Amino acid sequence: MTSPTLPAARGELSAAVRAAILGDDQPLPTSVTADPYGEDLTLALHLCYELHYRGFAEGLGDLEWSPELLRLRGAMERVFLDAVRADVAGGSDVSGELEKLLVETVPGSGVSHFLRDRGEAWHLREYFIHRSVYHLKEADPHAWVIPRLRGRAKAALVAVEFDEFGGGRAERMHSQLYADLLADAGLHNGYWHYLDLVPAPAIAVVNLMSLFGLHRARRGALVGHFAAAEITTAPSAGRLVKAVDRLGFGPACRFFFSEHVEADAVHEQVMREDVIGGLLDDEPELAAEVVLGIQGTELLEARLADHLLASWQADRTSLLVDQRISAAG
Numbered sequence: 572m573t574s575p576t577l578p579a580a581r582g583e584l585s586a587a588v589r590a591a592i593l594g595d596d597q598p599l600p601t602s603v604t605a606d607p608y609g610e611d612l613t614l615a616l617h618l619c620y621e622l623h624y625r626g627f628a629e630g631l632g633d634l635e636w637s638p639e640l641l642r643l644r645g646a647m648e649r650v651f652l653d654a655v656r657a658d659v660a661g662g663s664d665v666s667g668e669l670e671k672l673l674v675e676t677v678p679g680s681g682v683s684h685f686l687r688d689r690g691e692a693w694h695l696r697e698y699f700i701h702r703s704v705y706h707l708k709e710a711d712p713h714a715w716v717i718p719r720l721r722g723r724a725k726a727a728l729v730a731v732e733f734d735e736f737g738g739g740r741a742e743r744m745h746s747q748l749y750a751d752l753l754a755d756a757g758l759h760n761g762y763w764h765y766l767d768l769v770p771a772p773a774i775a776v777v778n779l780m781s782l783f784g785l786h787r788a789r790r791g792a793l794v795g796h797f798a799a800a801e802i803t804t805a806p807s808a809g810r811l812v813k814a815v816d817r818l819g820f821g822p823a824c825r826f827f828f829s830e831h832v833e834a835d836a837v838h839e840q841v842m843r844e845d846v847i848g849g850l851l852d853d854e855p856e857l858a859a860e861v862v863l864g865i866q867g868t869e870l871l872e873a874r875l876a877d878h879l880l881a882s883w884q885a886d887r888t889s890l891l892v893d894q895r896i897s898a899a900g
Contacts, residue, residue, distance in 0.1 A: 574625045574626050574627050574628040575621065575625060575627060575628065575762055575763035575766070576627070576628050576629060576763070577589055577592060577593070577618070577627055577629055577630070578614065578618075578763070578766045578767045579767055580611075580614070581610040581611045581614045582605065582609070582610065582611025582612075582614075582615075583600065583605075583611065584600060584603065584605055584611045584612055584614075584615035584643075584647065585610075585611050585612075585614040585615040585618060587599050587600055587615070587643070588615045588618045588619060588640065588643065589618060591634070591637070591639070591640055592618065592622075592627055592629070592630040592634060593629060593630040594630055598639075599639050599640070599642070599643045600643060600646075602646065603643075603646040603647050603649075603650050604650075605647075605650065607650045607651045607653070607654035607655075608651075608654065608771060608772075608775060608874065609771060610770065610771045612647055612650065612651065613651075613771035613774045613775050613778060614771070614774065615643075615647060616644065616647050616648065616651060616778050616781075616782075617766075617774050617777070617778055619640055619643070619644040619647070620644075620778065620781040620782075620785070621763075622634055622635045622637075622640070623635055623781070623785060624708060624711060625762065648782055651775075651778065651782070652782065655779070655863075655867045655870060655871070656863070658870055659863065659866035659867060659869075659870055660866060661859065661862065661863070661866070662859065662862050663858040663859040663862055664858075664862065665795075665847060665851065665858050665861050665862055665865075668795075668861075668862050668865045668866065669798065669802065669843060669847075669865070672799055672802045672803055672865070672869075673802070681807065681876060682698065682807075682875075682876045682879050682880060683806075683807040683808075683810035683811050683814070684810060685879075685880060685883065686698060686810070686811060686814040687810040687811070687813045687814045687817070690814055690818070690883070691818070692818050692819075692820075694883050695756075695814060695815070695818055695820065696756055696757075696758060697879075697888065697889050697890055698879070699752065699753060699756055699758060700758065700765045700768060700769060700890060701769055701773040701875070701879070701889070701890075702749075702773070703749065703753060703758075703764070703765055703769075704763075704765075704766065704769055704773055704774055704776075704777050705773075705776065705777045705780075706745070706746065706749035707746050707749055707750060707760075707762045707763075708746060708762070708777075709735060709744075709745040709746045709749060710732055710735035710736055710745060710746070711746075712777070712780035712781050712783075712784045712793075713728070713732060713735075713780070713784065713793065713797050714732060714784075715784030715785060715793070716728065716783075716784060716790050716793045716794065716797075717729060717732070719787050719790040720790065720794075720846075720849075720850060721853060722849055722853060723845055723848070723849030723852070724794070724845065724846050724847075724848075724849030724850040724853065725849075726845075726849075727841050727842075727845030727846045727849060728794070728797070728842075728846045730841065731797075731801070731838050731841055731842065731846070734834050734838070735834075745827075745830070745831075748823070748826065748827045748830060749827055751823040751826075751827070752823050752824045752826075752827040754823065755820065755821040755822070755823035755824050756820055756821070756824055767891070767892075768890040768891050768892050769890065769891070770878065770889070770890065770891055772871070772874050772875040772877075772878045773875055775871050775874070775875075776868075776871045776872060776875055779796065779867055779868065779871055780793070780796060783796055783864060789860065789864075790850075790857070790860070791850065791854070791857030791858075791859075791860030791861045791863075791864065792860045792861065792863045792864035792867065793864060794842075794846055794847060794850055794861055794864060795847070795860065795861035795862060795863065795864025795865040795867075795868070796864040796865070796867065796868045797842060797846070797864075798839075798842040798843060798846065798847055798861075798864075798865065799864065799865045799868040799869060800868065801835050801838040801839050801842045802835075802839045802842070802843070803872075804831050804835040805831065805832050805835040805836045805839065808828040808829070808831035808832045808835065809828075809832045811828040812825055812828045812829050812832065815828060847861060
C-alpha cells in the first residue's frame with residue numbers, strides 16, 4: 572500500500588494542517604471562519620481525515636490522534652456540518668426521503684444524462700478524475716459504522732460491504748475495479764494522484780462520509796448516506812455504461828459501471844429493508860440522523876452536479892487545471 576503525497580495548500584487552514592503533518596510545531600488556528608464549502612476548509616478537513624486512512628508518505632509518522640489536529644478538525648467539522656444542516660430540510664420521515672430518491676426532480680438533467688447523451692471523451696475523463704477521490708477508497712468510510720451497529724442492521728451492512736470489497740477477491744474490490752477503469756481510460760490510477768486537480772465539491776462529498784463514519788453519534792447519518800448512495804447508483808451507472816460505449820472507452824471502464832448496475836440494485840433493497848429497517852427497529856430515535864445522511868448526501872451531490880454541468884455547458888474544464896487531453900499522466 573502506497574501512502575499519498577501531500578497536495579498543495581489552498582488557504583490558511585490547509586496550509587496549517589499541511590505544515591503540522593510535515594512536522595512544523597507552529598500553533599494551529601484557534602478559530603475557523605472559512606467558507607464551509609470552500610477550497611481551503613474542504614481540503615484541510617480531507618487532510619485531517621486521511622490520517623485515519625492511509626496516512627502520508629511525507630512528514631511525521633503517527634499524527635492520527637494528535638490533540639491539536641483533532642481540535643482543529645473538530646472546529647472545521649462544526650462549520651461544515653452546521654452548513655449542511657442549515658441547507659437541508661431535516662425531519663424524521665425516513666420512508667418519505669427514500670421514496671424521493673427514486674424520483675428525478677428534473678428528468679434527464681443530471682450529469683450521467685449529459686455524459687450519456689452529449690458528453691465528449693474529455694468530459695468523461697474529468698468525471699473519472701473527480702470520482703477517483705472516493706472510488707479509490709470505495710467502501711472504506713462505511714466500514715467505520717460496522718462496530719456501531721448491532722443485530723440485523725450490522726449483519727446486512729456487512730453483507731453489502733463484503734460485495735464492495737470484492738467478495739474476498741482482491742481483484743474484484745470496487746476500489747481496484749476503479750483503478751482498472753482509470754488505467755483503461757489512459758489516466759493515472761494512483762491513490763490521490765489527481766487531488767491537486769479536484770475542486771472542493773467532489774472532495775466535500777467524501778468528507779461527509781468520513782465525518783459521519785468517524786463519529787459514533789453520526790452512525791444513523793452514515794447509514795442514511797450509504798442507503799442514498801446505493802439507491803441512486805444503479806440508474807446512473809446504467810447511463811454511464813451507455814456513455815462509455817458511445818465514446819469508445821475500454822472494457823474495464825464498462826465493467827466498473829455494469830458491476831454497479833447489478834450489485835447496487837440488490838444492495839438498494841438490503842439497505843432499505845435490513846440496514847435502515849434493523850437500525851430503526853433497534854434505535855428509532857435515530858430517524859432524524861438517517862434523514863440527515865440522505866439529505867446531506869443529496870445536497871452535496873447536487874452541488875457537485877451543478878459545478879460539473881455549469882463548467883461543461885460553458886465549454887470549460889471542471890478541474891482546477893485543464894485536462895482536456897486524450898490521456899493524462
